[in-house]
Amino acid sequence: MFKFGWLYDVTIILYCFSLIGYFIDFLHNNRKANQVAFWLLSIVWGLQTVSFLSSMIQLGHFPILNMAEGLYFYTWVLVTCSLIINRIFRVDFFVFFTNILGFVIMALHLFTPVEYKSEVLSEQLVSELLLIHITIAILSYGAFSLSFIFTMMYELQYTLIKKKKWGTRLKRLGNLSTLDRLSYSLNMIGVPLLLIALILGIVWASIQVESFQWYDAKVLGSFMVLIIYSIYLYLRVGKGLQGKVLTYWNIGAFLVLLTNFFLFGTLSNFHFWV
Structure with a gap:
């Protein structure tokens, strides 16, 4: 799915650090860690969006027609909704719990076949x-x-x-x-x-x-x-x-x-x- 493998690597690393920041905030009520984690997750969303759009241009269709593409889109949906809902309702810890699931789905994406010939x-x-x-x-x-x-x-x-x-x-x-x-x-x-x-x-x-x-x-x-x-x-x-x-x-x-x-x-x- 990805033309630039390094983009995916950077995305999942930043995703990991974002979850660590949210986890620190969850344990110690650390607002600074929460803010850093939020901005890291925002960058993750940006990279996911760029990767998704580049794949759409490269393939010529909406890239959700196999398991690998579907899981990636599913993760993007979770990240997008968590950021929007947190922005509107200010529900603390929601982003953390949601993106634990999102990170698991993205990790599963690593083990799914990219092509179905x-x-x-x-x-x-x-x-x-x-x-x-x-x-x-x-x-x-x-x-x-x-x-x-x-x-x-x-x-x-x-x-x-x-x-x-x-x-x-x-x-x-x-x-x-x-x-x-x-x-x-x-x-x-x-x-x-x-x-x-x-x-x-x-x-x-x-x-x-x-x-x-x-x-x-x-x-x-x-x-x-x-x-x-x-x-x-x-x-x-x-x-x-x-x-x-x-x-x-x-x-x-x-x-x-x-x-x-x-x-x-x-x-x-x-x-x-x-």
């Missing part, structure tokens, strides 16, 4: 419908991932309050209602995005893929993710449940999402993106 695939790359399907699907996964981060922060905050461990860290995590509301809002965004992505994907597969089957592992897994998160919204809106009651459901839903993303795709008969 196939004459059939080269014809499928021109499908704009496929591009939109994958882009929206990854954006929905990004929303669910950020919701999961807020849920974990909620769990940590709840545990600290229950154990009466008062201090600066407790205040900087944000109040429970805010964390719960942001987690719900991101799921509320992710569900319709995933639904749209599934509709577009099914339309595209029905037209382009001769071996398309409704009982394919990836198809069933994606609908399972959609149903689980839809139930979450029903419990929140229809039943009026919130807070601690839904945290475990959200955590379980995210685990199913990861299973679908990394496992079910490998069992698919046609999902060449994985």
Whole structure:
């Protein structure tokens, strides 16, 4: 994916130092370390954006059509959203927790094949419908991932309050209602995005893929993710449940999402993106 290997090396090194800075801030409430880490992460975002745009120019299409490209775009989405949300809501530690996940995804990118050589695939790359399907699907996964981060922060905050461990860290995590509301809002965004992505994907597969089957592992897994998160919204809106009651459901839903993303795709008969 990358024409300049050194750019990727610099990006992941700066990413590492940024996480170290956030970790120091998390342990010792060091605002200076937080500021340095923020600017390092901003540089990481800039380098990722430059690399992504250069790849787009070089390849001639939106570079998300294989696992390596998809993971990189997924990381970019997480970094972008974490910076924007932190800027708007000023939720301390959110950037740290989000980018732990982002760094893990970027590390996984190192072990994924960059190219997928196939004459059939080269014809499928021109499908704009496929591009939109994958882009929206990854954006929905990004929303669910950020919701999961807020849920974990909620769990940590709840545990600290229950154990009466008062201090600066407790205040900087944000109040429970805010964390719960942001987690719900991101799921509320992710569900319709995933639904749209599934509709577009099914339309595209029905037209382009001769071996398309409704009982394919990836198809069933994606609908399972959609149903689980839809139930979450029903419990929140229809039943009026919130807070601690839904945290475990959200955590379980995210685990199913990861299973679908990394496992079910490998069992698919046609999902060449994985």
